Amino acid sequence: MLKILCLLFTGLFTFVSCKDSEKSEINPEWKFVRTIKLNDITPTGLQAEGNFLWISDVKNNRVIKTNLNGEVVKEYSDIKRPMHLSVYNSKVFVPEYPSDKIIIIENGYAEEYPLQEKPEAPAGVFVNDSLIAVADFYNHRIVLQINNENIILGKAGHNKGELYYPTDLTIRNDKVYVADAYNNRVQVFDYKGNSLKVIGEKDKINVATGIEVTAKNIFVTDFEGSRILIYNLDGILIETLKDNFNHPTDVTYHNNAIFVSNYGDNTVSVIHLAD
Numbered sequence: 001m002l003k004i005l006c007l008l009f010t011g012l013f014t015f016v017s018c019k020d021s022e023k024s025e026i027n028p029e030w031k032f033v034r035t036i037k038l039n040d041i042t043p044t045g046l047q048a049e050g051n052f053l054w055i056s057d058v059k060n061n062r063v064i065k066t067n068l069n070g071e072v073v074k075e076y077s078d079i080k081r082p083m084h085l086s087v088y089n090s091k092v093f094v095p096e097y098p099s100d101k102i103i104i105i106e107n108g109y110a111e112e113y114p115l116q117e118k119p120e121a122p123a124g125v126f127v128n129d130s131l132i133a134v135a136d137f138y139n140h141r142i143v144l145q146i147n148n149e150n151i152i153l154g155k156a157g158h159n160k161g162e163l164y165y166p167t168d169l170t171i172r173n174d175k176v177y178v179a180d181a182y183n184n185r186v187q188v189f190d191y192k193g194n195s196l197k198v199i200g201e202k203d204k205i206n207v208a209t210g211i212e213v214t215a216k217n218i219f220v221t222d223f224e225g226s227r228i229l230i231y232n233l234d235g236i237l238i239e240t241l242k243d244n245f246n247h248p249t250d251v252t253y254h255n256n257a258i259f260v261s262n263y264g265d266n267t268v269s270v271i272h273l274a275d
Helices: 002-008
Strands: 030-037 042-047 052-057 062-067 074-078 087-090 091-096 099-104 109-112 123-125 130-136 141-146 149-153 168-172 175-180 186-187 196-201 207-214 218-223 227-232 235-243 246-256 257-262 267-273
Touching: 030 235, 030 257, 042 087, 042 091, 074 087, 087 123, 091 130, 099 123, 130 168, 130 175, 141 175, 168 207, 175 207, 175 218, 186 207, 218 246, 227 246, 235 246
Parallel strands: 042 246, 123 168, 207 246
Antiparallel strands: 030 267, 042 052, 052 062, 062 074, 087 091, 091 099, 099 109, 123 130, 130 141, 141 149, 168 175, 175 186, 186 196, 207 218, 218 227, 227 235, 246 257, 257 267
16 A cells, blocks of 8 residues: 555556446536646646646646646746645745655745644645644644644544545634545544544545635545545535546635646646536
């Protein structure tokens, strides 16, 4: 298993087909609109900011800013294997996987963020006013730094409250949502480290790589299943999107649309709320 995990984050993926009884929607809420083609960009992390996308280009060791047509407007090179990033107050926070660092891009410059607790292979990051949270991949935990206080969420394992190679996370309403990748599920924690909810265990998620949470929904990318699972905030599966994805790694929400990075064919899928 560890070999497969290493392959996942070095770009040599093991593809597994997905067969399950997925949720069928008579009136689906989300509709595929278009594909954004990326020129020589292999996307992992993805965040929307205004009319632009920030993309971690894992194979080329750089972070790219594009417009919504995929045209590059800025490039930051020499960022080693960037993963799931976060954008906050015009700053871009990037996990640099092999160096165990978080890099901040601000005003055209890139520098290291001073973490108090060093992760081993950071795979995802989330930032807001008072906190930074990091998916600590090889330590099977989330490192939450709030006002200079460190809180550890999770530990290695497969039970509730335990994580197995977390890849991404986001925070909403003081709840930490974690893509618990190789436990094939999502977990929700509070700031004290209590596991509040386990989501998706019966949905045969192959690898839960990316996560986004809105006021209504939880979006999860299933990399090896080439699909997006959409849950309500109670953790009930309400829709599964299966078309127009090629090994998706991340999902971001902006202006009633979701944008999905496709590692398999160097594209971004754009999905809107159906009329």
